Amino acid sequence: MAFAPTRAASSPRSLTTLVVFIVVIALTVTFTLWSDAVGFASTRTSKRFSIVLDAGSTGSRVHVFTFQTDYFGRERLHSEYFHAIEPGLKSYGSSADAASASLDELISRAKSVVPERARSATPFSVRATAGLRLMPEGQDAADAIMDSVRAKIARAGFHPQSETFVSIMDGVDEGAHGWVATNYLLERLGKSPESTVAVIDLGGGSTQIAYAVGSAIMDKAPSGYVRKIQTPFSAYNAYIHSFKGYGLVAVRAKLYRFGKRDEDGTHPCLPGSVQDTCTKDCYGLEPGETYEAKGSATLGTDFKRCLAAVIETFKEDNRTKCGRGPCSFAGAWTTPRKTPLYVMSYIVERGVQAGAAPHPKTPSTIVSTTAGAFKTAASHACVTPQAKLASEFPLAVAAKVDVDYLCLELTYIYALLTTGYGASDTEAIHMLDKIRYKNQDVEASWALGDGIATLGAATRSYHW
Structure with missing residues (x-):
C-alpha cells in the first residue's frame, strides 16, 4: 500500500511572516524599477556629476550630466542641464584671455547645478572641435586659447584632473563619443554589434561616421580606422573616421577649387548674384590658400551639374590620397556598414528646414527620411529662382539660414549620404536631435560620451 509523503505543519505566524517578506521585496523591486524608468531620485543611493563644455565652431555649450546609482548598483543617467552661448572661441582670434573669459557664464x-560639496569630485572637460582646429590665426593662437582656458578650469574648484581634460578634440574622438552617446541613450550598449546603430554627424568644419564592425574587419583594416571601444557594458570594434574640411561650411572651399565649373567659369551650385570670395585666412583652407566662386545669372543653379561638381571633388581627393582601397571619399578606406543609420546636426536641421524630413512633434521625436528625399529637396532648391528662395523655404528663413546656399548644401548632403557614406536613395535614415531617456529629453551628442569617459577617468571606475 502506497503512502503519500507527509508535510510538516506550518505555523500561521511563520507563514504570515514569509508572505509579508515576499510582498515587501516585490514592492521594493517594482518601485525601484518604476522610479528608474521615470527618473525619480528618491530611490537612488548616490549621485555624481560630469561637466562637458563643447567649444564648437559657432558657439560654446555646457552640459551638466547627473548620474545616479540604484539599489542594484546600476549607474544611470538621471538628467542633463544644457546652456549655450555665442560666439565660439575661434571668433576671439589672438585674444586668448578674452576667449577664456567668455566661458565665465557657462x-x-x-556651479548652479553641482552642489559645492560635490565639485571637487566632478570632472569638468572642455573640448574644442573643428572650428578651433581650422581657425585662420593658426595653431599657435589656438594653443594660446586652450592654455588660457586650461588655467581657468584649474582654478574653478572642480576635480583636480579637470585641467587635463581641456583639449582640441580629435575628430575621431568626437565620432567615438557620439557613437557611444547615441547607443547609450537608445539602450543598445551591452547588446550585439548588429543591434547597435551607425551615427553620422555633420558640423560646420568636419563630418564623422562611426559604426560597429566584426573583429575580422579590425584585423584587416589599415591603421587608424577601427577602434576598440570599451564601454561600461561591453566592448565593441567600431569603424570611425573624421573628415576634416568636409563640414557644411568648410566644404565650400573644396567644391570651388575641385568641382567642375560651367563653361563661363561660374559655379553650378550658386545662384546668379552670389559671389563667394576669400583672399586671406579662409575657413577650411591652409594658410595662404584662397578661393573665388560666383553664380551665373544666365545658367542659374542646376542640381545635376552641382551634384557632378560635388562628386568630382570626392574623386579628386581619392585620386590623390587613396592608398589602400576600397575608399569612400577624401582618400579614406572604408568597409561595409550593416547597422541602421542615424544622423544629427546639420543633416537634421537642413532636412527639416528644406522639407526633406517631417518636422518632429517634440525635440525627442525620431523622424525618418531617405537620401532620396534630400535629392528631391535639393532639386527643388536648385531649380527655384533666386528671388523666390525665401518664399519657397520659409522654415530656413525663420532659422536665419542663407537660402542662397541651399542648392549647394542640400546637394552636398545628398552626395555625402550616398556617394560618401554608402546609403541608397531608399534606405531609412533616422534623424536625431534629442532622445527620450528615463523620462528626460537628452541631446544625442558626443558630449554625453565624453562625460561618461571623463567621469570614469576621474574615478578609475571605467576604462576606455
Whole structure:
C-alpha cells in the first residue's frame, strides 16, 4: 500500500511572516524599477556629476550630466542641464584671455547645478572641435586659447584632473563619443554589434561616421580606422573616421577649387548674384590658400551639374590620397556598414528646414527620411529662382539660414549620404536631435560620451 509523503505543519505566524517578506521585496523591486524608468531620485543611493563644455565652431555649450546609482548598483543617467552661448572661441582670434573669459557664464551655470560639496569630485572637460582646429590665426593662437582656458578650469574648484581634460578634440574622438552617446541613450550598449546603430554627424568644419564592425574587419583594416571601444557594458570594434574640411561650411572651399565649373567659369551650385570670395585666412583652407566662386545669372543653379561638381571633388581627393582601397571619399578606406543609420546636426536641421524630413512633434521625436528625399529637396532648391528662395523655404528663413546656399548644401548632403557614406536613395535614415531617456529629453551628442569617459577617468571606475 502506497503512502503519500507527509508535510510538516506550518505555523500561521511563520507563514504570515514569509508572505509579508515576499510582498515587501516585490514592492521594493517594482518601485525601484518604476522610479528608474521615470527618473525619480528618491530611490537612488548616490549621485555624481560630469561637466562637458563643447567649444564648437559657432558657439560654446555646457552640459551638466547627473548620474545616479540604484539599489542594484546600476549607474544611470538621471538628467542633463544644457546652456549655450555665442560666439565660439575661434571668433576671439589672438585674444586668448578674452576667449577664456567668455566661458565665465557657462562655468557659473555649471556651479548652479553641482552642489559645492560635490565639485571637487566632478570632472569638468572642455573640448574644442573643428572650428578651433581650422581657425585662420593658426595653431599657435589656438594653443594660446586652450592654455588660457586650461588655467581657468584649474582654478574653478572642480576635480583636480579637470585641467587635463581641456583639449582640441580629435575628430575621431568626437565620432567615438557620439557613437557611444547615441547607443547609450537608445539602450543598445551591452547588446550585439548588429543591434547597435551607425551615427553620422555633420558640423560646420568636419563630418564623422562611426559604426560597429566584426573583429575580422579590425584585423584587416589599415591603421587608424577601427577602434576598440570599451564601454561600461561591453566592448565593441567600431569603424570611425573624421573628415576634416568636409563640414557644411568648410566644404565650400573644396567644391570651388575641385568641382567642375560651367563653361563661363561660374559655379553650378550658386545662384546668379552670389559671389563667394576669400583672399586671406579662409575657413577650411591652409594658410595662404584662397578661393573665388560666383553664380551665373544666365545658367542659374542646376542640381545635376552641382551634384557632378560635388562628386568630382570626392574623386579628386581619392585620386590623390587613396592608398589602400576600397575608399569612400577624401582618400579614406572604408568597409561595409550593416547597422541602421542615424544622423544629427546639420543633416537634421537642413532636412527639416528644406522639407526633406517631417518636422518632429517634440525635440525627442525620431523622424525618418531617405537620401532620396534630400535629392528631391535639393532639386527643388536648385531649380527655384533666386528671388523666390525665401518664399519657397520659409522654415530656413525663420532659422536665419542663407537660402542662397541651399542648392549647394542640400546637394552636398545628398552626395555625402550616398556617394560618401554608402546609403541608397531608399534606405531609412533616422534623424536625431534629442532622445527620450528615463523620462528626460537628452541631446544625442558626443558630449554625453565624453562625460561618461571623463567621469570614469576621474574615478578609475571605467576604462576606455
